[in-house]
Amino acid sequence: MQTQAGAGLVGVLCVFAFTANAQNDVILRVSGQISGGTVSLDREAISALPSVQIITTTSVTDGKHSFTGFLMRDLLDRLDAEGETVTAIAVNDYVVDIPMADFYDYDVIVADSMDGVALSRADKGPLWIIYPRDEHEVLQDIRYDYRWVWQLSQLEVR
Amino acid sequence: MTLRWNPAVGFGLTLAAVFLFAVLMVFSMFRMFEVENAMRVNAEHNMLWVLHKGEVAALRMAETMALAENNATDQDQISLRFDILLSRIALLNDGPQRRFVEGIGLAKELDDLTLTLEEIQPLIDKFKPADGPRLRATLEPVPRLFGRAANAAMIADWDELGGRLEVYRSHLRQTIASLIGIMLAGGILTVALFLSLRQSRRDNSMLRRERDFSGLLISSSGEGILAVDRTGRCTLWNDAMEKLMGKSAQQAVGRPLRNVAGFFDISPVREGIARALHGHTEHLTLQPLFQPHRDIPLRVDLRFFPLRNDDETLGAILFLNDATDRYKALQKDAQDRDRLEELVSERTRDLDNALQRERSAAKLYRNFAAMVSHQFRTPLAVADSALQRLIRRGTRATPEEINERATRARDAIDGLTRLVDSTMDAARLDAGLIGARRTACDLGQIVNTVCAYQRTTADGRQIVIRQPTEDPGTAFCDPAHAEQVLENLVSNAVKYAAPDTxxxxxxxxxxENLFCDVSNEGNPIPEKERAQIFVRNFRGTNSVGSKGTGVGLFIARTLARMQGGDVSLLSSAETTTFRLTLPRFYESLI
Structure with missing residues (x-):
């Protein structure tokens, strides 16, 4: 789905390339209590956000890995998101509610590459929510592990 | 309650309880930590969900393929479903999940599946409905594989969970047992604490009683008792001390001892306290203690003792005992001893004198014959020759002649009698038989008596008495002896004085003394004889032709000396003066 809401967007959203060009596939759609109602982001828009790197272990892989992406709160801030919860929805129909506070308490990123290699949809791509698990012991808990949504495609702020 | 607290057993029990308490505590804590660690559930234990999702992905892939064969869906959907299936397989091939699959023995099947999917990837990417049946046949065993794996995962999970719960239970049982042990140990400790508290209260009350008793002893003691701490500050001061020193306990306690009374700052007391503070015992006897407003000091005995606790000296205690009575008794003893010694020496002197007299008497008797032969022969010879003449004359003798010769003989016998008297006097003097009864005498009266007598016998010789302008007072002497001495001196003076002087x-x-000088002129005593005139039987060359026995001055001097006086010669060229010296007051003759 592609947005036709570009004309109504305020200036701050101009940093994102909202486009109808089918070449630039939308990889993340944000909806809910944000300015503009619904926003679709392609790779270019995502790479315009400040890049952040986290090196951490995960619950489903061995060893430490380097993840690169943007801070979830950067995105939410730019979209003026207001709400308690963000519902993350994955391509594989996985749905989970994540408290908004997580993104402000911890440097939670939305990674698009692991160890310098872009994440593919055939693995955990294109986007994977990564918590700084090694930096905070409280995050080493299954109640956080289920918030690591991979194959992320949609966010709904509520 | 009749429980008795045996300290050794109690201590051992308490120690054991504390030990048990600690060991069980550590053990149960260790177990709890283990449980706490084990209860962290890892996502790898979520295999059932992973496998279920894999099965769903495979089934949906097959469904999508069936739709695609009928052109009911598009290439994108096929790619999406295939990607999702691939991502499930990738997840299974990753770290912990891969190990689990290997654990349940399905690694080879997973590898085969992975390979198969890689092989059909090109066919998926460019899907043609004609490939549909072949692809479906290829993917047909995939859900079954996931199903089998899920079964195995469930069994492994439950086995693992059951085992884990069993471990928890066992750990919890051990922890519960430990807690019971801890409670028991705590109970023992509580009882021990209660008993030792009771014991300590009992000990305390005993201590208090003993302290009260000691306090009573100290305060009621007749001895002065004080204590000082290590800095020399007074910490104890009893009633007897207050009486001795005239300072109350309020004035003394808490102050440095040397400031309480000067007595404590005198060197022996100060040193005694210092030595006691160094752990030594010290004694001082009969120290003078001046009390306020009293001239005569008390005499006190002091005893210093260190106050020890184990090896540490905490202070010193001083006992002060009034020994004035003992001191007085000692002094009286000393006086008695002195008096006794004096008495003994007096008696010894008397005995010496007696011995001396005894010896003199013996000597007198020894010399008597010689004296008789020497001194007595002359008058005897004179009398004998006079009587011989008388006999030879017989009847021819005239009465005048008889008278003359008889008178000569009588004179000679008279002289002999006098000689015998004098000799006996001297002998008695020598033997100490003449004693002196000394009293206060008016010397002037004696002088008058003697001179008056001499005037009657001295043929009108002028005897002048020169009295002093002031009353010379009395002499302390035997008046009879003084008279005899003066008589001797005056008669000598009469005898030797030049005529008409x-x-x-x-x-x-x-x-101290009274002096009586008797002077005459003429017949001076030759210089060389002066030293000898007081020797018995000495007669000076100037006495030739005068009657005398040679013992007068000897007797005079001896008598004077017996009374603490003397007779001495003060001759000048013209005048011969004998001086009688007599003491004015009693004085010991020693």
Whole structure:
């Protein structure tokens, strides 16, 4: 789905390339209590956000890995998101509610590459929510592990 | 309650309880930590969900393929479903999930599946409905594989969970047992604490009683008792001390001892306290203690003791005992001893004198024959020759002649009698038989008596008495002896004075003595004889032709000396003066 809401967007959203060009596939759609109602982001828009790197272990892989992406709160801030919860929805129909506070308490990123290699949809791509698990012991808990949504495609702020 | 607290057993039990308490505590804590660690559930235990999702992905892939064969869906959907299936397989091939699959023995099947999917990837990417049946046949065993794996995962999970719960239970049981042990140990400790508290209260009350008793002893003691701490500050001061020193306990306690009374700052007391503070015991006896407003000091005995606790000296205690009575008794003893010694020496002196007299008497008797032969022969010879003449004359003798010769003989016998008297006097003197009864005598009166007598017998010789302008006072002497001495001196003066010259008797005094000088002119005593005139039986060359026995001055001097006085010669060229000295007051003759 592609947005036709570009004309109504305020200036701050101009940093994102909202486009109808089918070449630039939308990889993340944000909806809910944000300015503009619904926003679709392609790779270019995502790479315009400040890049952040986290090196951490995960619950489903061995060893430490380097993840690169943007801070979830950067995105939410730019979209003026207001709400308690963000519902993350994955391509594989996985749905989970994540408290908004997580993104402000911890440097939670939305990674698009692991160890310098872009994440593919055939693995955990294109986007994977990564918590700084090694930096905070409280995050080493299954109640956080289920918030690591991979194959992320949609966010709904509520 | 009749429980008795045996300290050794109690201590051992308490120690054991504490030990048990600690060991069980550590053990149960260790177990709890283990449980706490084990309860962290890892996502790898979520295999059932992973496998279920894999099965769903495979089934949906097959469904999508079936739709695609009928052109009911598009290439994108096929790619999406295939990607999702691939991502499930990738997840299974990753770290912990891969190990689990290997654990349940399905690694080879997973590898085969992975390979198969890689092989059909090109066919998926460019899907043609004609490939549909072949692809479906290829993917047909995939859900079954996931199903089998899920079964195995469930069994492994439950086995693992059951085992884990069993471990938890066992750990919890051990922890519960430990807690019971801890409670028991705590109970023992509580009982021990209660008993030792009771014991300590009992000990305390006993201590208090003993302290009260000690306090009573100290306060009621007749001895002065004080204590000082290590800095020399008074910490104890009893009633007897207050009486001795005239300072109350309020004035003394808490102050440095040397500030309480000067007595404590005198060197022996200060050193005694210092030595006691160094752990030594010290004694001082009969120290003078001046009390306020009293001239005569008390005499006190002091005993210093260190106050020890184990090896540490905490202070010193001082006992002060009034020993004045003992001191007085000692002094009286010393006086008695002195008096006794004096008495003994007096008696010894008397005995010596007696011995001396005894010896003199013996000597007198020894010399008597010689004296008789020497001194007595002359008058005997005179009498004998006179009587011989008388006999030879017989009847021819005229009465005048008889008278003359008889008178000569009688004179000779008279002299002999006098000689015998004098000799006996001297002998008695020698033997100490003449004693002196000394009293206060008016010397002037004696002088008058003697001079008056001499005037009657001295053929009108002038005897002048020169009295002093001031009253010379009395002499302390035997008046009879003084008279005898003066008589001797005056009669000598009469005897030796040049004719028609007066005899002058002068008396005067100084602070200690009375003096009586008897002077005559003429017949001076030759220089070389002066030292000998007081020797018995000595007769000076100037006495030739006068009657005398040679013992008068000897007797005079001896008598004077017996009374603490003397007779001495003060001759000048013209005048011969004998001086009688007599003491004015009693004084010991020693």
């Amino acid at each position: 007066p005899i002058v008797v002068t008396y005067h005094s100084d602070a």
